[in-house]
Amino acid sequence: MSRIMHFEIPADxxxxxxxxxxxxFGWQIEKWDGPIEYWLIMTGPEDEPGIDGGLARREDPAxxxxxxxxxxxxxxxxxDVKTHGGEIIRxxxxxxxxxxxxxxxxxEGNIFGLMESxxxxx
Numbered sequence: 562m563s564r565i566m567h568f569e570i571p572a573d574x575x576x577x578x579x580x581x582x583x584x585x586f587g588w589q590i591e592k593w594d595g596p597i598e599y600w601l602i603m604t605g606p607e608d609e610p611g612i613d614g615g616l617a618r619r620e621d622p623a624x625x626x627x628x629x630x631x632x633x634x635x636x637x638x639x640x641d642v643k644t645h646g647g648e649i650i651r652x653x654x655x656x657x658x659x660x661x662x663x664x665x666x667x668x669e670g671n672i673f674g675l676m677e678s679x680x681x682x683x
Contacts (some may be wrong), residue, residue: 587666628673634677
């Protein structure tokens with residue numbers, strides 16, 4: 562069974578959004594040391610229920626908060642998405658040191674990320 566493992570918040574002004582989430586919810590937010598402009602969000606202790614996420618500069622005005630679902634085999638999951646009426650919005654890409662990611666749209670128009678963990682992804 563696949564679970565939501567990450568959320569992503571788009572922001573027109575990342576610095577403003579970071580201050581908002583820090584002050585309102587007490588979240589810890591740190592710049593990611595990766596190839597894209599991205600911030601990691603820690604929403605609470607690892608031993609408590611909940612998930613962590615990220616924040617990125619909004620690229621499309623229609624983008625809203627997106628959840629990422631962890632999958633065992635991204636290629637097989639993308640085939641399942643198409644077979645069952647979904648659409649691939651952004652094809653499989655490597656997130657270096659993390660895994661393989663793609664974005665899909667379900668039959669209701671909702672957009673999700675799919676992530677296969679693979680620390681060797683490059």
